[in-house]
Amino acid sequence: MRADARRNRERIVASALDLFAARGCAVGMDDIARDAGLGVGTLYRHFPDRRALVEEIAVSALARFRDRVAEVRERDVPRWDVLALAVEHCAGEPFALIKSLAGDGPAPPERRALQAEVDALLEELAADAQDEGSVRRDIGPAEVIEIVSMAVCRPGARAGDPVTRVVLDGLRARP
Numbered sequence: 001m002r003a004d005a006r007r008n009r010e011r012i013v014a015s016a017l018d019l020f021a022a023r024g025c026a027v028g029m030d031d032i033a034r035d036a037g038l039g040v041g042t043l044y045r046h047f048p049d050r051r052a053l054v055e056e057i058a059v060s061a062l063a064r065f066r067d068r069v070a071e072v073r074e075r076d077v078p079r080w081d082v083l084a085l086a087v088e089h090c091a092g093e094p095f096a097l098i099k100s101l102a103g104d105g106p107a108p109p110e111r112r113a114l115q116a117e118v119d120a121l122l123e124e125l126a127a128d129a130q131d132e133g134s135v136r137r138d139i140g141p142a143e144v145i146e147i148v149s150m151a152v153c154r155p156g157a158r159a160g161d162p163v164t165r166v167v168l169d170g171l172r173a174r175p
Contacts, residue, residue, distance in 0.1 A: 080134035
């Protein structure tokens with residue numbers, strides 16, 4: 001892809017994220033193109049429809065999250081700390097937005113595969129944290145991740161907000 005085309009694509013995605021976050025799901029493609037400083041034709045050359053744009057955002061966010069969790073997981077630190085860092089990073093991604101915008105149909109194979117990879121990585125992390133004794137053992141690793149997901153994949157989620165703190169506190173093993 002040419003450098004100018006790549007920059008245009010990046011501007012479109014950044015504008016879409018900003019507008020969706022500020023105004024919700026009802027933002028039109030014309031608004032996104034205008035905010036990006038591009039013509040609507042340029043937007044549609046990169047993304048033939050709204051779903052393609054949302055999928056681009058979703059795949060990019062999932063890949064960033066997967067890479068960050070894998071990187072942090074390699075460190076020689078307590079697994080609880082790795083889980084907390086994963087939650088912090090996840091809260092900074094547009095997962096609530098993606099969930100609301102992309103939930104109107106089946107996920108494409110690329111996103112399904114990436115989501116399965118992320119889920120497996122997080123379940124392994126939860127199991128490791130349970131093995132070290134930092135996460136409760138009365139629920140399974142998949143349920144730990146489902147609970148964390150409910151906390152951070154909601155509008156307005158932040159790593160240190162009260163809901164996320166309470167969820168993490170509830171998952172923490174007690175001596």
